[in-house]
Amino acid sequence: MIPRQVAILSFEGPDRYASIGGLGTRVTQLARALGAAGHDVQLVFAGDPHAAPVEQSGPGVTLRRWSQWISQQHPRNAYDGEAGKVRDWEVSLPPWIVGELLAPAAERGERVLVICEEWQTANVAIAIDRAARERGLRNALTLMWNANNTYGFEKIHWPTLTRAAAVTAVSKYMKFELAQWGVAALVIPNGIDEALLDGADPEQTAALRAALGENPAYVKVGRFDPDKNWLQAIDALAEVRAAGIDARLIVRGGKEPYGDVVFGRARERQLGVCRLEYEGTDWREFAKRLSAVDSPVVHVRAFLDEATLYALYAAADVVLANSGKEPFGLVGLEVMAAGGVVVCGATGEEYAEPFVNAIVCDTGDGRELATYLRALADDGHLADDLRKNGAETAARYTWAHVLDSLARKIAYVDAVAK
Numbered sequence: 001m002i003p004r005q006v007a008i009l010s011f012e013g014p015d016r017y018a019s020i021g022g023l024g025t026r027v028t029q030l031a032r033a034l035g036a037a038g039h040d041v042q043l044v045f046a047g048d049p050h051a052a053p054v055e056q057s058g059p060g061v062t063l064r065r066w067s068q069w070i071s072q073q074h075p076r077n078a079y080d081g082e083a084g085k086v087r088d089w090e091v092s093l094p095p096w097i098v099g100e101l102l103a104p105a106a107e108r109g110e111r112v113l114v115i116c117e118e119w120q121t122a123n124v125a126i127a128i129d130r131a132a133r134e135r136g137l138r139n140a141l142t143l144m145w146n147a148n149n150t151y152g153f154e155k156i157h158w159p160t161l162t163r164a165a166a167v168t169a170v171s172k173y174m175k176f177e178l179a180q181w182g183v184a185a186l187v188i189p190n191g192i193d194e195a196l197l198d199g200a201d202p203e204q205t206a207a208l209r210a211a212l213g214e215n216p217a218y219v220k221v222g223r224f225d226p227d228k229n230w231l232q233a234i235d236a237l238a239e240v241r242a243a244g245i246d247a248r249l250i251v252r253g254g255k256e257p258y259g260d261v262v263f264g265r266a267r268e269r270q271l272g273v274c275r276l277e278y279e280g281t282d283w284r285e286f287a288k289r290l291s292a293v294d295s296p297v298v299h300v301r302a303f304l305d306e307a308t309l310y311a312l313y314a315a316a317d318v319v320l321a322n323s324g325k326e327p328f329g330l331v332g333l334e335v336m337a338a339g340g341v342v343v344c345g346a347t348g349e350e351y352a353e354p355f356v357n358a359i360v361c362d363t364g365d366g367r368e369l370a371t372y373l374r375a376l377a378d379d380g381h382l383a384d385d386l387r388k389n390g391a392e393t394a395a396r397y398t399w400a401h402v403l404d405s406l407a408r409k410i411a412y413v414d415a416v417a418k
Contacts, residue, residue: 235366
């Protein structure tokens with residue numbers, strides 16, 4: 001079973017400052033699910049330097065914003081000043097975990113589960129294991145290190161980490177990637193909030209659908225990174241429009257320099273690009289501004305909260321989550337739950353069944369994606385089937401199901417440790 005006391009260590013988290021990719025969504029929702037199930041959860045992350053260092057967040061969840069003194073000097077996001085934060089975590093977190101969580105739990109005859117996320121916490125996990133052993137408390141600790149991506153693998157001393165912690169991964173694809181480093185991993189998938197199964201907000205969805213207009217509208221959200229197959233999306237849009245379909249692409253990326261390459265490709269393919277910018281988080285303002293632009297490529301430069309994103313997913317004809325290298329594909333599940341149609345890649349998205357609950361691209365060729373988008377436009381029933389089957393798939397990936405899997409993997413890890 002899952003211990004009552006849980007600590008999750010992750011650079012990303014629920015703050016806008018720390019909400020950068022799928023990891024922030026993963027740890028926030030995992031913490032909430034554990035808290036709702038009756039666990040005492042400490043979510044430690046590189047949070048907003050101007051927010052409270054410690055904050056209660058919903059049932060059973062305590063947010064702990066670590067290294068705020070460094071974040072104050074690096075205001076861009078959680079990874080700004082990364083090297084200094086990594087060193088600070090390695091020094092300051094292990095004694096806190098062992099002294100403030102593990103020792104009191106051991107006195108009560110309880111165990112503590114510590115889940116460390118990504119390469120930044122690898123040495124933290126090693127130090128927690130060492131400190132727990134030095135104090136004779138290792139038997140009261142279940143320690144896991146989880147891989148969501150391959151970033152930073154070259155910085156990890158794998159023999160030491162695998163002796164210190166059980167290694168887990170979010171998909172069979174990531175299990176395969178770890179095997180290339182000689183590391184065996186347990187697979188524990190990501191989940192989605194059960195509340196998402198109600199679908200996106202109908203009012204927001206209707207307003208955004210109206211703003212998108214009558215012609216096909218595709219949406220792509222993610223970091224500007226070659227792994228996300230942005231150029232395939234641009235090329236596919238050009239191919240679809242050349243076939244006489246007046247489609248457009250709504251883009252929400254980050255501040256990465258690769259964005260210049262993406263929009264440069266759009267100009268090469270004779271696709272006009274316009275920016276949609278505004279301050280604030282009012283979805284009505286977003287819908288108003290979206291309705292006022294008609295460029296083939298719309299570059300959204302504004303923060304979109306979860307509710308607005310889900311409504312946009314549901315309102316669009318297709319959401320392009322067509323990554324060439326995707327460790328899990330949380331966006332795909334979110335699109336399915338929101339009531340949208342998703343295009344996935346063919347790596348970590350093990351839930352995706354081609355032309356059953358999703359469209360799946362096997363290559364990075366824009367012509368492959370364009371072929372499927374044209375088929376979707378030609379077949380009025382296909383989109384309905386994909387939406388219906390996608391919703392049924394999403395229901396099998398709630399955090400409640402994931403926690404059942406986590407409990408069984410913990411039982412195995414604890415048995416091996418004895």
